[in-house]
Amino acid sequence: MTEQQPVRVQLALDRMTIQEAITMAKQVEQYIDWIEVGTSLIKEFGIESVRQIKQAFPDKIIVADIKTFDNATYEFELCFEAGADVATVMGAAPDATLELCMKAAHRYQKQTMIDLLSVSPDRIYDLERYTDAVLCHHVSKDEQEHNGQMAGQSQNHKVHSATHSTTTIPQIAVAGGITLTTLPTILQQSPSVIIVGSAITQASEPAQAAQQIREQINLFSNQPSNPLASL
Numbered sequence: 001m002t003e004q005q006p007v008r009v010q011l012a013l014d015r016m017t018i019q020e021a022i023t024m025a026k027q028v029e030q031y032i033d034w035i036e037v038g039t040s041l042i043k044e045f046g047i048e049s050v051r052q053i054k055q056a057f058p059d060k061i062i063v064a065d066i067k068t069f070d071n072a073t074y075e076f077e078l079c080f081e082a083g084a085d086v087a088t089v090m091g092a093a094p095d096a097t098l099e100l101c102m103k104a105a106h107r108y109q110k111q112t113m114i115d116l117l118s119v120s121p122d123r124i125y126d127l128e129r130y131t132d133a134v135l136c137h138h139v140s141k142d143e144q145e146h147n148g149q150m151a152g153q154s155q156n157h158k159v160h161s162a163t164h165s166t167t168t169i170p171q172i173a174v175a176g177g178i179t180l181t182t183l184p185t186i187l188q189q190s191p192s193v194i195i196v197g198s199a200i201t202q203a204s205e206p207a208q209a210a211q212q213i214r215e216q217i218n219l220f221s222n223q224p225s226n227p228l229a230s231l
């Protein structure tokens with residue numbers, strides 16, 4: 001019998017100052033597991049944003065959403081030296097970049113998250129060889145705002161993971177406009193990490209929004225219909 005892994009909630013902090021990010025995370029700290037230093041924070045305030053947020057939350061897993069496309073060793077070492085536990089690389093990056101990210105993460109005993117934005121199903125299948133990584137199915141801000149897309153509409157990862165002959169497949173994260181309404185569909189796809197930004201950070205009561213998300217995940221995890229509950 002395999003023990004069911006809990007679904008983790010990753011709070012994405014974007015388009016705010018470092019201090020606002022820390023204040024926001026403090027409000028919802030008890031309902032979340034991982035804290036993402038969003039790409040916008042890293043672009044606006046540099047790697048200092050990762051350092052300060054790790055200092056404020058030494059016991060949380062800190063994800064540096066640096067979205068590396070090149071200079072893998074330099075960028076990943078920068079993140080890990082600043083205190084990140086996970087750093088992100090784009091799945092569309094050259095294989096050399098992916099390999100160097102995985103090596104850097106291994107050296108630091110940290111983890112790589114591979115962002116699957118604009119990555120074909122065949123490439124996703126190919127990337128599933130990185131069994132130590134987290135594969136992040138991501139609907140971008142622009143696809144949300146311009147096309148009305150949202151996370152959970154595609155089941156690509158489920159189909160492809162199921163075709164692997166090995167049972168060792170990477171953990172799955174899902175991101176992109178996730179709300180309390182879309183959460184049940186996403187949970188059916190058995191993710192390990194649910195990444196939520198705006199639904200919490202833009203809510204009038206962020207703590208309440210985070211609590212509701214956590215409660216819905218807990219409820220789902222305890223349901224007999226959850227495919228993982230009976231394992």
Ligand SMILES: O=C(CO)[C@H](O)[C@H](O)COP(=O)(O)O
Pocket residue numbers: 012013014036038039065139140141175176177178195196197198199
């Ligand atoms: O990576 C990101 C943006 O590039 C965000 O982490 C992701 O989109 C989650 O935020 P939201 O729930 O607001 O979409």
